[in-house]
Amino acid sequence: MEYRLLSENRKGIIIKEVEMDLLKMIFNQRIVTSEQIGYWLGLKSKNExxxxxxxxxxFTAYRLLVRNKYPLVDGIFFYYYRIGSKGISILKELGLITPEESSYSTYKRIGQPAHMDHLLATQQVVIQVVKDMEQAKVESHYPYDSLFLRNKDDNKPFLVPDWVLSCQKKNVYIELDTGTERMSDIEHKMSRYYEWASMNPDQVHNVFFISLDESFRTTKFYGDRRRRIGNLRKGILDTEEGKKVPQNLNVYSVALKRASKIIQKVLRGEIPLQIDSKKHRLRTGLDVLIDMNNCFPYQFTEVGEEAYYKPSAPSSLRLDLIYDVFREGVYVETVGMMYLEEGLVSTLRILDYANVQVEERLDLKKPIHRIIGIYETSLESQHDVLGIEYSNLLIADHETWDKDYESQPTFYKQTSSANIVEVTYDH
Structure with a gap:
């Protein structure tokens, strides 16, 4: 399908089918940068x-789009675009949008929002997810287009995320964080999400607090956001106190540069993992390490959790696996092993409980001396921020272990709630 548009001087422009899709995308996303448009089109080269x-x-000259300049520093800038009046008219004429959607004044107001970096950074994530998962047909929703109402008679939205993505009854609610919101504001948002998930038990709800970082250039310098990411994660965990957290709600705190990949895993149903999958990955990773790395002098023998946990220990807070550790046949210690998933707030709930058990043994029959948290990849172990420092926690990842079997396997120890340092198992 092509569309020929004539101007007053009878010169014209032919809009190709892919360009019509582009206009529809910009209409739907409200506002995007030229770089985001290039990503959506799959462009690679400078010439493209x-x-x-x-x-x-x-397109701007023919009022298909409206272009604005976003100034950075030293005369550097980039352009961002919204749909133009003629673009809306054509989309309406071709039946690609409904008459109810075609109010140009609504889109004109979006052209100059007060927090442009906030909106454009949100689209950075959304465009990447929609493009990378185009075969899965992820739905992208401006929150005011599908209002979250307690009931049909309400006039005021109950919940307003920055953006919504959905795929096969899995919803992702994006909350872009620039560091200005107080924790009391976060607590208020979370109380709404707890209620919304309870009201809609047939869907899986995933809330992503995404911290704007250096991966998207703005007029402000946001710097290292690790501490903020961790503080958000801990603050969200604190909001759970005294509340019944719905089982169909998962909450994440991640950096902007990591958000797209993690959201895609969530929408594909790859994460969060079920307990059997966690145990399988942990066992496989440890077996490979023991078999392949002759420099690691320890042997691990799995023991049943019933030998260590009292019946009073909540099953949802127990570590994934427990091992007795030996060296040359001599018992050394007992460790609890846990599969870690980047950004997932519920991880802290289990780590908090496990750390208390290591130190105070309230719900243990016998002592567990240390906790080993295992990520799948090195990117996860390096970018994740727990937000709480656990003195009894060792961190590792399967990918780093698999890269080098000729030396002691790499572990990490927290030096603060936001930073880690490389150590050995003997540390």
């Missing part, structure tokens, strides 16, 4: 981006 810029300039 140069051609895109020329095409977007022509």
């Amino acid at each position: 981006f140069a051609n895109l810029r020329r095409r977007l300039t022509k």
Whole structure:
């Protein structure tokens, strides 16, 4: 499908089918940068981006799009775009949007929002997810287009995320964080999410608090966001106190540069893992390490949790696996092992409980001396921020172990709630 648009001087422009899809995307996303448009189109080379810029300039001249400049520093800038009046008219004419959607004044107001970096950074994540998962047909929703109401008679939205993504009864609610919201505001938001998940038990609800970082350039310098990511994660955990957290609600705190990949795993149903999958990965990773790395002098013997936990220990807070550790046949210690998933707040709930048990043994028959938290990849172990320092925790990841079987396996120890340092198992 092509569309020929004539101007007053009878010169025209032919809009190709892929460009019509592009106009529909920009209409749906409200506002996007030229770089985000290039990502959505799958462009790679400088020449392709140069051609895109020329095409977007022509679209602007024909009022298909409206272009604005976002200034950075020293005369550097980039362009961002919203749908133009003619673009809305054509989409409506071709039946690609409904008459109810076609109010141009609504989109005109979006062109100059007070917090442009907030909105554009949100689209950075959304565009990446929608493009990378285009075969899965992820739905992308501006929150005011599908209002979250307690009941149909309400006039005021009960819940307003920054953006919503959905796929096969899995919803992702994006909350972009620039560091200005107080924890009392976060607590208020979380109380709404707890209620919303309880009201809609047939769906899985995933809330992503995404901290804006250096991966998206803005007029402000956000710097290292590790501490903020960790504080958010701990603060969200604190909001759970005294509340019944719905089983169909998962909450994450991650950096912008990591958000897209993690959200895609969530929408594909790859995470969060069920307990059997966690145990399988932990056992497999440890077996490979013991078999392949002759420099690691320890043997691990799995023991049943009933030998260590009292009946009073909540099953949902128990460590995934427990091992007795030996060296040359001599017992050394007992460790609890846990599979860690980047950004997932519920991880802290289990680590908190496990750390207390190591130190105070309230619900243990016999002592567990240390906790070993295992990630799947090195990116996860390096980028995740727990937000709480656990003195009895060793951290590792399967990917780093698999890269080098000729030396002692790499572990990490927290030096603060936001930072880790490399150590050995003997540390």
